[in-house]
Amino acid sequence: MALRSRRAFLLTATSGIGVALLAACSAPSPSAGPTSAPASASGGSRKQVTFWGRQQFLPESNDYLTESVKLAGQKGGFDVSVQLFTNDEHPQKEVVAMESGVVPDITYTYAPALWDQNGYALEIQSLYDDIGKSGGGWLDLADGSSKTTAGKRIAVPMNTEPWFVHFRKDKFAEVGVSMPIKTWDEMMSAFQKVNKPDEGFYAFDGQMTEADWVGNCLQFMWAFGGRLFDKEGTPTINTPQNIAGVKAYTDLFKNKMMPASVVSQKASGNNEAWLSGQVAGVSNPGSIVLAMRKDNKDLLANTYLQAFPSQVKPGSFVQTAGAATLIINKKSPNLDEAMQIARMILAPDRYPTQLEKAGSYWFPILKNYLTLPFFTQDEWNKEVAENIVPWALPATADTGLSPIFDDITISATNDMLQAITVQGKSVEEGVKILADAAAAAKAKFKL
């Protein structure tokens, strides 16, 4: 090639590289040194305490949480490092951390059983009791989210994150159904009436994968009286009640009361179905309500939130709820500092604002805060606080935190639902897949 063009190219390339380097250098440079393990101090006597957590959808919530942690550091005279991860990254980060032994001092996690299983969870009964006292006592559902099958108190719950059943008030009103829907039979007949597959409008959207399983399929199982475990932590999956529940759930799909796409929907599937006006009902935690508050107030006005009616006990309801929990690393040299952080986050002068900043994702887990104006004055928060929280229980309520549960909800739940809806197996065969996976997990974790 011609000398001139080559020179010209090299000139442009070098100047390009120069610009890039300049940009990299002028921007605030990343810290020059590698991060050391949490234990070692950086030359001074101040301790460095690491906090890991989940990144919430609302940035204000993340900022406020970070602020709480930093405040604890200021008061206690130690440095803090806060890292918040997204839904996809977080589990992997936890996994990789435990594997490598570089574990944060305190973590906000949705997988407390995993931390305990790997020997990283400190027993914190007294911390739990103290915080409970300062908040007017824990709600019942805090118990199942914070202690293991063996009875060790290892986690401090930060909230309850219930699933809400969302109903399209307007669409149900058109077919003569009014809110709330109080019994199972009412709900089934309401679904029949509102379902219009020819117009592309369906009664319900419940995923047939592992996504949102706890808030959909499991709730159907609970509605029929089925449980996953007994009090000793032994899996009790292959029972007539559970089979009936899974059958009711998958029948909705088979009878064309769900969109066809549920067989492959991931977590965002039911959000999208609801927000695009495709369905009359979904079960989901707060992200849909938040999305509507932001962008679609009309749809929000037509939304009613309630719990799932029980089939075995008409008039009562079932509701699954997750909880974000704080775990303190047993092997950390900064135990006291970590506990200070926990107290600060749940302190009476910080916690209420944290709940508000988290929008409709976090609901109180301590009794005093149920009566905050935020929860009594907003129409939808009120519906949740009144219709849902009283019935809310964690999925592992019977048995406490269990690694078996975490394990089977990774892919065995997906295998079960796919077997029934895609591969044409019977409900019994599908439920057996889940039961077998639980047994295998029990053996894997030597429980």
Add this chain to the structure above:
Amino acid sequence: MALRVGARRSALPQVWGRQGTLARDEAAFGYLLLLPAALLILVLVGVPFLNALWLSFHKKLLGATDAPWIGLQNYATLIADLVFWQAVKNTFVFTVGSIGSKLVIGLLIALVLNEALPMRGLWRSIVMLPYAMPTLVSVLVWKWMYNDVAGVLNYLATTAHVADHQILWLGDPSIAMPAVIAVNVWRGFPFFVITILAGLQTVPQELYDAAKVDGAGVWARFAQVTLPGILPVLAVTTLFSAILTFNDFSIIWILTQGGPGNATNVLATLTYKIAIPGLELGKGVAVSVLMLPILVLMIVFLNRFISRREELA
């Protein structure tokens, strides 16, 4: 420092087995230059690889401090598992389907672009576009386009009355694999176009003219002149791309995570699933190790092809 070159050095490069300080000098220099690269690879690849291999012979659960030796048990479990064989099958379908499509499309477009077209440079740039975009970005864009509720492909299909209902591009097990292959092909065909185009330009015009004189038609000219001329290029490009496609993880992971129901689960995604969410590190690594024999075979083939042509150079 002047070399004691002068008369002793032969201008013929193909003299082997020379004794004496000259050859030793050359060898020493050769090793020296290779040293940084070799060191780098040994440390940054060799060590993790050996570590991984070691892991595969142990029952290593995530976070567990004890990792008992279990020999080939991980491998035995995998070979007995239907999901593993489905992943093997999917990997081959994915690789062969992608490569076949890329080859055909690449060849056709290269042939077209080889003709004297107006604004050829512009068309070439546009063709390069999928290759130039970051993979992560292009895969996310396709994921958005494939969305069953709000995706543009479904929108176009329904307005053009090609389909009467939502197509579950990534949700229907029978469509998911072709959909994923389509993204891989979209991303990778420019590579074939460019290399084949370059290869086409080395076929001497005289051969075409001779064929024309002999009365060969378009098709005959292609089969007898073009194809033999670019066969080496086709082979190298195909093999190279096959290896990269075989290893590909992010395209399938971002689009379907191996679903629906293992329909698009390939060996690379299976490894990840078993090791990270499944917490079984030993078994997960064993899947990767099982990929190696096939990879090695492909690499050996490719290398033989390349070195044979190096010797001719």
Add this chain to the structure above:
Amino acid sequence: MSTASVLADRARQASADRWRVRVQRVQHVGFRAFGWLLLAIVLVVALFPPYFMTITAFHPPSLSFSRTPTLFSTDLSLRAFAELFDKYPYLQWMANTALVSVCSTIFSVTVATLAAYSLSRLRYRGRSTLSSAVFFVYLFPSTLLFIPMFIVLNSLHMLNWLPALIAVYLTFSVPFSVWLLKAYFLSIPRELEDAAQVDGATRWQSLALVVLPLAAPGIAVACIYAFTLAWNEYLYAFTLLGDQEKFTLATGLTKLIFGDVFLWGMIMAGGVMMSAPLLILYFVAQRYIVAGLSAGAIKG
């Protein structure tokens, strides 16, 4: 044979020829038309996703998921870009990515140039095995290596440290660059080096003053590819980096996915900005890239 039959034969032959020529001309036109149609389709297909990405980025959909996506709109807004810069340290991410890409390019091309010269020019035992070994390493699946890599780096306390990421990137950019540069070096005639050595140049001098300037296009191509590989890389960046401020563009982009909420507007905006530098680079250096790709394939 009689003159008449000879003439008749020739006439028949001529008309057969004319017929064949006509058929061939039709075939020729047919094939060309087909070829242009195919090219047009492929161009549209190649162009559509980037176009759609850009449209979505400049006309961000709300979270409400309209069922009728916008294909073309004059109602443009920079809202997604503004939000992206506002809520996330996007500029920092860009700087990090640039830093990592540039550094890994410089190091890997330097190391690779030396290695490629050695493997292509110099003779010593085990040369072809080493050559294959280098190539083998490039084709190693990263899903195999990333966990042990994490463990190794962790024991060295080098996690969450961009220089460590640069070093890891060398593991794939060096083998690739070696392969590419080897082809270039092989295409440089030995006679030039021989002549230099006759003139009394040392090996280093011959490398630096004779070979490198001639291989400059190849080196430029290797730089472009190494840069691209580093710019795009996701898996290692995700595993080995922790603090948000240290993220690269690839890992930053995935921060816009909240489990069940995909912020498509911002994702597309981030995608536009992540693609733009690369696209500009490719457009400007197009000829070199083509030369690079073809050198590998045809010259081996």
